Amino acid sequence: MTEFQAKEMEEQEEQIENEAEDNKEAEDSAPAEEQTGQSEVNEETLRNKEEEIKKLQEEQDELKNRLLRVQADYENYKRRTNEEKIKERKFRAQSLVEEILPVLDNFKRALDVQIESEEAKSLKQGMDMVYRQLTDAMEKEGVKEIEAVGKPFDPHLHQAVMQVENDEYEPNTVVEVLQAGYSLNDRVVRPAMVKVNS
Amino acid sequence: MTEFQAKEMEEQEEQIENEAEDNKEAEDSAPAEEQTGQSEVNEETLRNKEEEIKKLQEEQDELKNRLLRVQADYENYKRRTNEEKIKERKFRAQSLVEEILPVLDNFKRALDVQIESEEAKSLKQGMDMVYRQLTDAMEKEGVKEIEAVGKPFDPHLHQAVMQVENDEYEPNTVVEVLQAGYSLNDRVVRPAMVKVNS
Structure with missing residues (x-):
């Protein structure tokens, strides 16, 4: 398309130049007419x-x-x-954000284990901080986790992968998040995968 | 600048319109001349x-x-x-990359501790994987760690924070990295902080 436009423009430029030459010819021919003498100054x-x-x-x-x-x-x-x-x-960060979302999933999952020893607890504490720092960094670029649990099911934000019956929640409400969803400056990058109350 | 150009263009358009009107006036005046009769067809x-x-x-x-x-x-x-x-x-990812670099620093530091228990080792293994996945994600967007140890000191890539004397390395060579440096599509986002052999 751009190439086409460029060509069109070139042709236009050529046309203008040709017209300029025509003009020049017209100017050149003018004195010739004058040379025919004042006597022939007539209507024509x-x-x-x-x-x-x-x-x-x-x-x-x-x-x-x-x-x-x-x-x-x-x-x-x-x-x-x-x-x-x-x-x-x-939305410039979108591409890198998309790459990082699976990292966040695995990060969350790895931090979700039950641990006992002091050594492991200390390591986990450090990792919790790193995780928070990472989500903070993404938040600064406009990345937000999509709210889900307790919210009415919204097909733009949530992807229902399971129907459950739960008296504690209103019907058609998100009961549990299986995989977090994220938005970038209010545009959904990945919907949350959720269980919905029927 | 754009506003200035827009203003200039507006003025030009106005000028063109004014000229169009002048033209019209010229056309209007032409028949008036003709009305003066054929007898006055003269040199003037x-x-x-x-x-x-x-x-x-x-x-x-x-x-x-x-x-x-x-x-x-x-x-x-x-x-x-x-x-x-x-x-x-x-370079669209630059801003998010800059936010994530301190996360990588802390991640590295947290993984650098010596651990003994099986439980902590298992947690650390998971975290090593998450760290690799995060750096892979950034690499896909063009982020690379700057090579340093054993390389000749290069002020564009390395920031010397210490001079050491080390017989194992050539003079003016990077001996140790204190904080990793990173580039984005061959543009340095942050130079490596290094010890240099004198």
């Missing part, structure tokens, strides 16, 4: 001049329209480009 | 016409130049925008 010569003026004015209108059109295209292109830039900036 | 009328033609041709040349200039500006803008887009895409 005048009509020719007037036709030439009309033609030039039409060409000028056409040129002005083209100029306005190109300027409008240029303005539109700038506006679109800026809009795209803002959007891209908002 | 013809000269006026010729002057008008000359003026129109000059205006046309000016318009063509402007059109070429706007088209060239437009093309340049498109080219620059595309170049910027490619660059931005290449």
